[in-house]
Amino acid sequence: MIRIATIGSNFITEQFLDALKHANMFEIAGIYSRSTEKAQALAAKHNARFVFNTLDKLASCSEIDAVYIASPNSLHFEQAVQMLKAGKHVICEKPLAADFGQAKEMFRVAEENNVVLFEAFLTEFLPNFNVVQNSLENIGRITQANLSFCQYSSRYKKYLEGENPNTFNPTFANGSIMDIGYYCVATAVALFGEPSSIKASANLLGSGVDSNGQVLFVYPNFSLAITHSKVSNSFVNSEIQGEKAAIQIKSISQMEQVLLCKKGESDIDLTEVQHNNTMYYEAIAFAKCVQSGEMDSGKVARSLSVAKILTEIRHQTHVVFPSDN
Structure with missing residues (x-):
C-alpha cells in the first residue's frame, strides 16, 4: 500500500480521498491543512494517522510515501519541489504550475531525486x-x-x-x-x-x-x-x-x-x-507509476506542452x- 498524505482541504481533496479508497492501492496516512481544525476533521473522517500543521513536518515524515497537492495554483511549485526533494512521490492538481519554467524545474527535481511527479489531469485517464x-x-x-x-x-x-x-x-x-x-x-x-x-x-x-x-x-x-x-x-x-x-x-x-x-x-x-468518481482512474495510474518507480514519458511530455x-x-x-x- 502506498502511504499518502494530502495538502489542501477543499472539495477536490475530499473527492480524491474518496477515489483513493476505491482504488484500494493506498493508505490515507496523513492530512495537512493551514487550518489544524480542518486537518483534524478530515483525518478523523478518513482514519488518517497523521495530522500535519507544517509542510516541514510532512516532508520529514518517514511514514509518508506520496503526497497529493490540491492547494492554490501559485503554491504548487514550492510545495511540490519541497516534497520531491524530501523523496516523496507527488501527484499535483492541474495546472501543474503557474508557468512553463516552473513545470520544467519540477520535473527536473523529480528526476534528480528518483521520484514520480504526476499531473492530476483526470480526463486523459x-x-x-x-x-x-x-x-x-x-x-x-x-x-x-x-x-x-x-x-x-x-x-x-x-x-x-x-x-x-x-x-x-x-x-x-x-x-x-x-x-x-x-x-x-x-x-x-x-x-x-x-x-x-x-x-x-x-x-x-x-x-x-x-x-x-x-x-x-x-x-x-x-x-x-x-x-x-x-x-x-x-x-x-x-x-x-x-x-x-x-x-x-x-x-x-x-x-x-x-x-x-x-x-x-x-x-x-x-x-x-x-466510475462515479472519475478521479479513480488517475489515482490508479499514479499508483502504477509509483510502484514501477518511473514516470510515463508521454504524460510528462503532455504536461510540459500544456504548461x-x-x-x-x-x-x-x-x-x-x-x-x-
Missing part, C-alpha cells in the same frame, strides 16, 4: 477518453474541432460584490484558462499534440485575470477552436469533425457521453460506463502572474 481517441480513425480526415468548457463560477457573485476570491485573483495564478480552460487545452494536446501555431484572445476582469476567452490551435491539416468561460454557461457539446463523420463529447472534462454522428444516420452512442501553451496564451492575452517576474 477516463475510459471515454480512450473511446474518443480510438474513434478518430472512423471519422475520416479531421477538418476542424471545437472544444468548449463554459461554467458560471459560484464565486463570481462574490467577485462582483467586491470580494477577491482565489479563482479570480492573479496572485493565486488563476483565471479561466488556468482553471476550466485547462481541460480544453490539455485534451487537445493529449489527442493531437502541440499545435503549430496559437492565437488567443480573452476578456480580462479588473483583477487582471481572464473571465473568458477563445483560443485557436492550428495544426498542419486542421484547426481547433477552444471556448472557455467562468462567467457564463454553455450547453453545446464539444465536437471533432471529419470528412466522414463527427464525434460529439458531452462535458469535455468528464466525458460523460461520446456520440458518433453521420449525416442521414442515427447517432451511435459510444459511451462506456465510468508551455498556457504560458503562451497568458502572454498573448496579457494575464500576468507574480511568477512571471
Whole structure:
C-alpha cells in the first residue's frame, strides 16, 4: 500500500480521498491543512494517522510515501519541489504550475531525486477518453474541432460584490484558462499534440485575470477552436469533425457521453460506463507509476506542452502572474 498524505482541504481533496479508497492501492496516512481544525476533521473522517500543521513536518515524515497537492495554483511549485526533494512521490492538481519554467524545474527535481511527479489531469485517464481517441480513425480526415468548457463560477457573485476570491485573483495564478480552460487545452494536446501555431484572445476582469476567452490551435491539416468561460454557461457539446463523420463529447472534462454522428444516420452512442468518481482512474495510474518507480514519458511530455501553451496564451492575452517576474 502506498502511504499518502494530502495538502489542501477543499472539495477536490475530499473527492480524491474518496477515489483513493476505491482504488484500494493506498493508505490515507496523513492530512495537512493551514487550518489544524480542518486537518483534524478530515483525518478523523478518513482514519488518517497523521495530522500535519507544517509542510516541514510532512516532508520529514518517514511514514509518508506520496503526497497529493490540491492547494492554490501559485503554491504548487514550492510545495511540490519541497516534497520531491524530501523523496516523496507527488501527484499535483492541474495546472501543474503557474508557468512553463516552473513545470520544467519540477520535473527536473523529480528526476534528480528518483521520484514520480504526476499531473492530476483526470480526463486523459477516463475510459471515454480512450473511446474518443480510438474513434478518430472512423471519422475520416479531421477538418476542424471545437472544444468548449463554459461554467458560471459560484464565486463570481462574490467577485462582483467586491470580494477577491482565489479563482479570480492573479496572485493565486488563476483565471479561466488556468482553471476550466485547462481541460480544453490539455485534451487537445493529449489527442493531437502541440499545435503549430496559437492565437488567443480573452476578456480580462479588473483583477487582471481572464473571465473568458477563445483560443485557436492550428495544426498542419486542421484547426481547433477552444471556448472557455467562468462567467457564463454553455450547453453545446464539444465536437471533432471529419470528412466522414463527427464525434460529439458531452462535458469535455468528464466525458460523460461520446456520440458518433453521420449525416442521414442515427447517432451511435459510444459511451462506456465510468466510475462515479472519475478521479479513480488517475489515482490508479499514479499508483502504477509509483510502484514501477518511473514516470510515463508521454504524460510528462503532455504536461510540459500544456504548461508551455498556457504560458503562451497568458502572454498573448496579457494575464500576468507574480511568477512571471
